[in-house]
Amino acid sequence: MDLTFLLSVLATVALVVLVLFALSGIRFIPNIQIGIVEKRFGRRSVKGGFIALNKEAGYQPDVLRGGMHYLRPLQYVVHIKPLVTIPQGRIGYIFARDGQPLSPMQVLASNEKANDFQDAAAFLRNGGQRGPQRQILREGTYAINLAQFVVITEEQIYYLPLGRDDRQVIDTMAREITERGGFTPVVIKDSDDLAGIVTIHDGLSLPAGEIIAPIVGGDTSDPETYHNNFQMPDRFLKAGGWRGRQLQVLVEGTYYINRLFATVQMIPKTVIEVGTVGVVVSYTGGVGEDLSGKEYRHGELVTRGNRGVWSEPLLPGKYAFNTFAGKVVAVPTTNIILKWIRSEVGSHKFDENLSEVSLITKDAFEPSLPLSVVIHIDYQKAPLVIQRFGDVKRLVEQTLDPMVSAYFKNVGQTRTLIQLIQERSEIQRISSQEMKDKFTHYNLELEEVLIGTPTTSGVDVQIETILNQLRSRQIAVEQIETYSRQETAAAKERSRRETQARAEQQRSITESELSIIVQSNQGKAEYQRAV
Template sequence: MVVLVIVLLVAAGAVGGVAVVYPESGLARRLGFVVIPGDMVGVVRRRIGGNPSDPRFKRVVPDNSRGIQARCLTPGVRHWLMPGVYSVDLAPRVSIPPGMIGLVTALDGAPRPAGRLLSRRVECDNFQNGVAFLLGEGEQGRQLATLPGDASYYINPELFRVDFAPRTHVPDGTVGLVRAKVGRLRPPDQPFGRYVECDVFQDGDAFLLGGGEQGRQLAVLGGGASYDIHPDLFEVLTTATVGPGRQDGLTPAHLRHVNIPVGYVGVVVTLHGIEPPPEDDVIGPVVHGHSNYRLPWKFLDGHGWRGVQQETLRQGGVYALNPWFARIVLIPTRLLTLEWKEKTPTEADNYDAELEQLVINIQGFQLKVNVTQTLQIPASAAPRLVSQFGGEVSRDGLGGLVIDPRPVQRFVERVLGGTVESYLTQVAASATVEDYLTQQDEIRAELAGRVRQNVAEWGITVSDTLVGLSVAQDTELDRIRRLPMTEAHRRRTLEEEVKSAQIHAQIRRIEIAVEREERGLAVAELEALANLLGPEVASVQALLAEVKDMRVPEVISGDAAMMGQFMPWQRIQDVIAGVRREQSGELEAGPRKDELEAGDATPDS
């Protein structure tokens, strides 16, 4: 009896009962034992048996009825199948390369409801358990779940087809924007779908079950990473996929991180939020918990206003922001030097580009006035400048980093420039040319006070206000301008002459005193000689000493008058007369009156 059963089994195997590829003994193959190679999967087909118990399964069955079986045979196990009842076909396992994901399409299963693009998720061991998929009411068509890359899967190719798609990569220093293709319809007044926690859009099932809505999403994908995102569920915009020709206007620049340079502050303009009050100069109050606008749904949950925000982005920071949600306007906080002068085309973007050369008319004279003003905008004052003086208007409603000098330019032109021009016009109407030219310090000080008072209302600080002057080609005005300098030079010259005369007078007084002392010594000598030898002998001796020192020319030519000038007897007479005066005591009375008057005289007398 046993031999008969064996013969029947062998005969059934010979007819083609079970296909065995892995080397086994001939007897084992005929007895129904199957071993699957390591890189293959076995697809089982039942030839003999009843019809499927569930009419939904017409081709692939989960209940071991006749037809293609949902289960498949995997390597590493010796399987036994009834010979003649089952057949096994081998198929390669699914290997997904690195950098790719697997997109699964179910070839059998429950019908998918109309209007749903992707079939719901069913727990089935990454589609390796076909029976669990079918019994779990898995639906036909493209599946919501994906297969991670760099892995292999033993999937029944009769039940599932797997296509490859690249992972979503977001370059470093940029963000990825997400637009949902499936989900609920968002309210018409909401530009963004509601935020749903879904593992940064890698869990499509969580997104849909959480009430995710179609359209633009508030969350962004961080740079320098790759994501397993289903391309049929989400469209991801990166610097590699945006560029010219897009209707939404997105460019790679919009997706770069917002970098606030040192010396600047980033004023945030939110493009979504609660409608602010209708008053002008409305600035949104501070909302906590949104991590510098990186979590915009937190900002919206905190009832943040749309428009200019009081909270700014600090210098030196790098921020991964959603350009659909926020626009960042750079305002300088460093020290600015503004000049009223003639500008060149290359200075069109300067903050003082609208400050032109100032020209005022005083008593018919045209004066060119150069004014230089230094100011600094604190970070707390920057939002009001943007709110009041606006900036670039984005036609496509996009945000991102905006380098726009117009808010500061308009403030400088309308507030600062208006103050300076108004004051100088007032001065020109009330002052004379001479007053204007000679009162520069007073004018500068008063102008600085006016400027400081007006800009203080904006919370802005000013320091140096300089007023220079360049005169038009007018010789009369040049003469008037030089007049104070000429008078000052003349005054300095006279002062130096007075000082010099005083020094000469002092020197003359010293010389007279020396002469006085010398004559006093001579008188003393004569008196001593007279006392010793007698007055007559002393006089004769003094006369002889004087004659001895006289210079008499050896040859004298000319008339008698010329000869008389050089002969010694006239000099002798003078000496004798002097001796007599000395003896009579005239020298004891001191220097002559004319000598004293000459010594005390000054140039002012």
């Protein structure tokens, strides 16, 4: 009886253990979590990678969602992990642990076909590649197999630890994304007046001799290649996009860009003020036809989009211009006053290195001649000026300064110092006419030449002596004229006084003359009576 009881107890215990063992296969997954299934043993092992696509031993591709699940005890282990949550206005990055290896030309894994990160089996069967992915995760909640994928967000890193070095690789990737500001979208506000310069870090390298990648994938009607401002990396590369700095820029808006694929550098917009035009010197583009003609050998003038000086300037306004692909040279279209005066500078400051023209006159004096020249640049001819000289200041210092100085040195040699002073108006008129053709040759319009009074240095007193003599001579001439006028005035004064005195004695003279006549008549009358 004791043996029977003992066997009964053992059977009961065995049954309880068997029931408990069977019940140990029950797994409860909360709705805010997932279960990652690891199969410890089976008939086959995984031949490549570590995700068991065909029920082999290893990590299974499908995850367990919220609810009750039953798995064979001992054969399966379930790793409970949270759902991946990407907050509003944030970006998540994916790192695939299993899949096809990247090609030598790739930095990031392609997601053209394998782009569903919530279906690990489909990802791998569609040729998904291991490593950092081109596609990013936008805001939302995702049930992702964290044995196959590592999800890096700003708040935390979602992953299933597999080894000691695993976390180090992930942390390095997270630091790089943080340094590039990659967890937030690129936001360009209209109040900032900025443009975004994009640099691509994946794809084919630029051909030799090129520094800027051309614009591709901008046709909105082509869904295969339109990449919507670099937000769809695979479409960009399919359109023929190159690695490196891009010609296309980003303007105002919000862009969800994978910062491992592309980085964005902000630059100010180019502003062309009223009264100026912007001549574009492009560093990139095709080799266009030289519009300046075969006789004009001062660089190439090309149509917009080609390499060289663009024939059409930018009119006043605001432009999102890529300053890495070229430069914009501002050319004034208002009148430019150039002053050959050391102590004065014009408003455009092109003449800050100019000084008075040193002359040697016909009578061997050496005065310095201050002068001002007013010029104008036609906005349509501004590209020709930049094509020839590079910028307006170089034009002034390397061409106009020696040309104007030489002209007035020649004028000074044909006139004495006094003639130079006295004939200034005539010299201005003649120089304005004669120099117009010289300025026209350089695509400039000469408006007026203004000449100042010749000056001298403080140690040279000879010119001042001549000027003093000239002043004395003029004073003498004026004195002669004054004396002559005074003499004439005195003669007239004498005549006036005689006339006045005669007028005052006129009555007495008249009375005496009448008295004489009366007496004469009386005498004649008495004589007649006596006879």
